[in-house]
Amino acid sequence: MTQLKLRIAENRRKLGLTQEQLANQLGISAGAVSKWENGSTAPDISLLPPLARALHITLDELFDFQIQLTPQAIKDIKDEVRTCMLQKSYADGLRLLNYYLRQYPANGSLLLSAGTLIMMYAPLAENADEVFIYEQYQKAASYLQAVIDQQDPKLTNSAMFSKAYCLLNLQAYDECEKLLKSLQEQTIDASAIILSLYEKQERFEEARHACQGLLLQEINKCISTLSVLARLSEDKEQMPLLVLSSQLEELFQIPQGSSQLLLCHCCLSKQNYSEAAHYFKTYIERTCASSYNYDKHPIFKGIRLEVNEENQRSVRKHLLESLLKDEKYEVMSGYSDYDEAIQLIKTAIDNNV
Secondary structure (H helix, E strand, C coil): CHHHHHHHHHHHHHCCCCHHHHHHHHCCCHHHHHHHHHCCCCCCHHHHHHHHHHCCCCHHHHCCCCCCCCHHHHHHHHHHHHHHHHHHCHHHHHHHHHHHHHHCCCCHHHHHHHHHHHHHHHHHCCCCCHHHHHHHHHHHHHHHHHHHHHCCCCCHHHHHHHHHHHHHHCCCHHHHHHHHHHHHHHCCCCHHHHHHHHHHCCCHHHHHHHHHHHHHHHHHHHHHHHHHHHHHCCHHHHHHHHHHHHHHHHHCCCCCCCHHHHHHHHHHHCCCHHHHHHHHHHHHHHHHHCCCCCCCCCCCCCCCCCCCHHHHHHHHHHHHHHHHHCHHHHHHCCCHHHHHHHHHHHHHHHHCC
């Protein structure tokens, strides 16, 4: 009863309807709607289908009914949609995703997967322009908000984080900041205690995998933070910060790190085309040579990536193709490093490396 009254009131307000307007659509009194929403009575069973239609929701959504999907089923759906988006087309993948969402419209884990998949792969869609990507980020944000509204403690923080990323790209900066501050207040990093717990319980393999994941996460955070700090710094301070970021990538053998490309951009802004071409070539060399997994990595070989090799190849191919099309790099044409890098890109694309 509690969930039903909340769903009626919540969806009525979303549509901008008064209790009287909803009552008129159903041929009942406004007092009856008021009693539903305060929980003193419930709608007659015969009124449930027209009530759901009036609120523009399904009966499952009206009763907050969630068909349970196992974690493995969610993973399988996510992998299937991702592969379809990358191997066929984004549009085909979106149609497949919508098919599953129609079957399980209120499943929080599926909604979270839907939001993150759209957020990640919409920019890779065929002929995606700014308007299309903006609309897709809006769609992703709506799915993620639906997860947040469900208040599932296992899903809420992930949904808030992903929605904040969408809001950042939608330039909804105030809402993004509010969401991130709320997330910061709720999040407690228990990783250090977890590592100690595993060690004391002699769960050494779990401890090792947890350490690897935590270390990789912190390294990527450091690299990202150095890159942002470089963008915010004066010209003379940018290069040392980006060089340090690049050294971290090289030291820990981080695949497809972007520091060399950022160094290229920095040199381009100063019209130092020879040095820019050098960094561009180094970036392409590292990208084309980097592995699609951590199986042979000296530190992170226990880490398993969510995206399989075939789909990673598609993402890398899209990246390389976008570099070929980007006109801002053409000012380096004629410099040997740049010309060699372009040939590397073409060879990699042709060989699907």
